[in-house]
Amino acid sequence: MAMINRVVTLCCIASFTSAASYSQVRDLYNSLLINYTSNIRPVLDQTKAINVDIDVMLHSINLFDEVSGKLSMSGIFRFSWTDELLQWNPMSANGISSMMFTTSQVWVPNVFIGNGVDQTNIFKPSDSIEISYTREGSASLRFFQIFDVVCQAGMTYYPNDIHTCKIEMAQMTNLDLVNLTSSKGIILTAYYSNLIWNVESTTMENVIVGRQSKAMFYITIGRRPTFIFLTLVLPIIALNYVNLLVFFIPTDSGERISYSITVLLTFTVYLSVYSDKVPPLSLPIGIFSVSMLIKLFTSCLISLSCIVISRISYYQEDYPVPSTLQKLTASFRRNRKIRSSLKTPARQNSTVDVVETMCNTREAETLSRDENRSQPSTPVTVVWKEVVDFLDKLCLVLFTLTSTVETVVCLILIITRH
Structure with missing residues (x-):
């Protein structure tokens, strides 16, 4: 019976699929x-x-x-x-x-x-x-x-x-x-x-x-984003830190202002390249657009600082240093001397020597304070060269901190999309 049903089914399929x-x-x-x-x-x-x-x-x-x-x-x-x-x-x-x-x-x-x-x-x-x-x-x-x-x-x-x-x-x-x-x-x-x-x-x-x-x-x-990061983002970040090297150039060389202006012009070129790649939208503003403007503004401030410091370096010694600059420069000079005195010597001292040195330093500081109290205070002498050195270090630290914080925050927001 099963064989008969199978034969009937095959016959129906054959008749149904016959070519027309x-x-x-x-x-x-x-x-x-x-x-x-x-x-x-x-x-x-x-x-x-x-x-x-x-x-x-x-x-x-x-x-x-x-x-x-x-x-x-x-x-x-x-x-x-x-x-x-x-x-x-x-x-x-x-x-x-x-x-x-x-x-x-x-x-x-x-x-x-x-x-x-x-x-x-x-x-x-x-x-x-x-x-x-x-x-x-x-x-x-x-x-x-x-x-x-x-x-x-x-x-x-x-x-x-x-x-x-x-x-x-x-x-x-x-x-x-x-x-x-x-x-x-x-x-x-x-x-x-x-x-x-x-x-x-x-x-x-x-x-x-x-x-x-x-x-x-x-x-x-x-x-x-790999190509854009390699050709646009990383060069701008590197250029931002290259701009900070201007404070290592001696003021007597006369190359500070030209160096900072060159970097500033390079920023404007990258800004024009970036503007061609993004639509002119007011809302929402791109995070990297804000970062570019901050870097450009920072470069302008660095150029302005270089001009001011270069101008100060040509002041004559008979021109008086303002009291505020004298206090800041003297504090900077004192802290630098303390740091240089606390540097580790090349020869490793024993623990006893280190303890003795610390005790002697404290006694010397105590005697110095007693002598300063007994003796009349003498005015602090600060020359313009020391002021220039102080302003260089101050600008370097401030611009490095602000650039690093701004760059890190920008990259975190872009990578995480938050």
């Missing part, structure tokens, strides 16, 4: 298109909405222009819906289970990209694009398209920036009678990776706005 002739396919083709109008939605009940499912098989990201805010992509759009007028029984059609029609012969959804740049319509019905139909009327439309969408660039964390762009699919006519949905969203199985941009994530959303249904596709792309 050209005339049989032509007759079915003509019979399906009789009284068919491509301008009317293919549903028997015209009050019922038709569901159109849209998926995007992304192939590549061609270009993302952050300045103009245009994202160019290429991929395959897949539309699927059910046509209630193109259904047939394969048993009476010599086993024909699928047919092909062009988009100019049958109804197709009039879908456009709501945030497109140039061409909003995805495609125009023509004889070159075909639709596959099954016996149940399931239509499947697949076509390749290069499309551009508007995407506002967010340059807050440049060059480690991420951008979320959307593809807004909407129906142009029959707004409340065509429902656009997406079951799979953006498919990345055939995606070719971009050398500049990396796809972080993709999402999709079905939205109904008034009478219109929209299929929203979201793609988040992140920049590969």
